[in-house]
Amino acid sequence: MxxxxxxxxxxxxxxxxxxxxxxxxxxxxxxxxxxxxxxxxxxxxxxxxxxxxxxxxxxxxxxxxxxxxxxxxxxxxxxxxxxxxxxxxxxxxxxxxxxxxxxxxxxxxxxxxxxxxxxxxxxxxxxxxxxxxxxxxxxxxxxxxxxxxxxxxIDDGLEPALAAPLGCSVQTGVGTVLNALAVRPEDTVVVFGAGAVGLSAVMGARIAGCRTIVAVDPVPQRRDLAIDLGATAAVDPSAGDVTAAVRELTGGGAHAAVDTTAVPEVLTTALTVLRPRGALALVGLGAPVAPLPVGLIMGRGLTVRGVVEGDSEPHTFIPRLVALAKAGELPLERxxxxxxxxxxxxxxxxxxxxxxxxxxxxxxx
Known part of the structure; x- marks a missing residue:
């Protein structure tokens, strides 16, 4: 024993x-x-x-x-x-x-x-x-x-304190962008919530080379960190019309959105910032149900999908994340x-x- x-x-x-x-x-x-x-x-x-x-x-x-x-x-x-x-x-x-x-x-x-x-x-x-x-x-x-x-x-060389979050939060955030949404360099991405999962999604979008990455969070320090980690802009949701701000920053709407909040009102906003045929990935645990604007989803041909653990096959994806971290592409210490x-x-x-x-x-x- x-x-x-x-x-x-x-x-x-x-x-x-x-x-x-x-x-x-x-x-x-x-x-x-x-x-x-x-x-x-x-x-x-x-x-x-x-x-x-x-x-x-x-x-x-x-x-x-x-x-x-x-x-x-x-x-x-x-x-x-x-x-x-x-x-x-x-x-x-x-x-x-x-x-x-x-x-x-x-x-x-x-x-x-x-x-x-x-x-x-x-x-x-x-x-x-x-x-x-x-x-x-x-x-x-x-x-x-x-x-x-x-x-x-995993290989030696990544300290355990940085490796630990790869098992869930970092795997979820980076994987949602790279695996589930499969964004391309020409795509624009908006991330709602700049916690560990949201900031990992920001880093994933930067790794993918996305031209515009917008983080939405009410906490100034987290917005600043999102910019440091690769976001091209950060929006304070308490400061005004989030939809208008994101549409302006993305040149008419985002191709992809990630919601980490599971707050019903935020989910609705996330859908309104998408351009036609855009996709919203739901990764947050919170409200078990939320009303969705069905007319908007149908009219713009939007996709809403849940994502678990970043659509990852962990024995392949976690070593990839370790390599990215060791190369400086995932500054997990932040x-x-x-x-x-x-x-x-x-x-x-x-x-x-x-x-x-x-x-x-x-x-x-």
Whole structure:
């Protein structure tokens, strides 16, 4: 058994608290990973806030980066291998076998529901199994067990604090632009929300060579950072008519828009800034339903599509992101604020309040 520290949610509506836990050894194709760094994502915050009391205690976390320290007998990864942990998938359904694991037929079971705290759970607290397996990892801990399918081998040379967000937020933002929207250099792109995912989308559009990239966010510092990371303009939505401003900046409307806010009013605005046959990608978690201007969508031939994890096949895309980061094309250090693992409370608060764009816990042990 392996002693570890983990951020455990004990009470519905509360915040997780650092607690001593124990992990069983890996079995089958599982790998035990020493978590060297783990990002805190908006999904951790939002899911923890509504997690049912009957399924507590629970450990969240789905942006782990670290080093393989033990493997199950069927695992091909080796000890000492640096890995980024990402979303889980079954590996067998039609979407998985055709390179679209983000849309796995059992994605909800593998990622959002955890492992149910049965006897097969990787985590124990005071001798009793507790729920884990969030996104196949529950990596808000000093050690985590993942499956080989969601442990992506990476080269040395990228520090764990920068590698961790590649597992979700950066993969989602960059992938939405490069994979899902497949923008071209002549395209214009507008991104609503300049958090970790939105700023990653801005960087993706810059990597694609897009001639006009507009970021929309009410926070001045985030608008400034968007400009630094490649946006050609930034719009304050509280300062006036966003649609008019974006249409002017893009010469008549954007070819593509990315919404990271999931705010119904923002979704409507995002559609109004598109030129005919433009496309809006929805990547934010928020309002479960929103009214859409059907007449506008039909009249302009617009496309509205959801995007999960940037349409990524992570074993291909995450190494590409690592290469881009090492080449200086993804300045991830501009997004990341590091916290010692024992300062979990401060990091969680920074994520909840938005004081940090991407809080990352670093395990120095």
């Amino acid at each position: 392996i002693d570890a520290r983990a951020a455990v949610l004990f009470e519905a509506g509360a915040d997780p608290a650092l607690t001593d836990v124990v992990l069983r050894p890996p079995v089958g194709e599982e790998v035990l990973v020493r978590i060297d760094a783990v990002g805190i994502c908006h999904t951790d915050i939002s899911v923890a806030a509504r997690w049912p009391a009957r399924r507590l205690p629970m450990v969240f976390g789905h942006e782990g980066a670290g080093t393989v320290v033990a493997t199950g007998p069927q695992a091909e990864l080796r000890g000492g291998q640096p890995v980024v942990l990402t979303f889980a998938s079954c590996g067998r359904c039609p979407y998985c076998v055709t390179g679209r694991p983000a849309y796995c037929e059992s994605s909800t079971d593998h990622n959002m529901r955890g492992d149910g705290a049965g006897e097969s759970s990787a985590l124990r607290l005071d001798g009793h199994p507790i729920a884990g397996g969030f996104f196949g990892q529950s990596s808000l801990a000093t050690y985590a067990i993942a499956r080989q399918g969601n442990a992506v081998s 997004l990341v604020t590091t916290f010692a693992f024992e300062d979990f409370d401060a990091a969680w608060s920074a994520a909840k309040t938005g004081r940090a764009i991407k809080p990352v816990l670093v395990n120095g042990s």
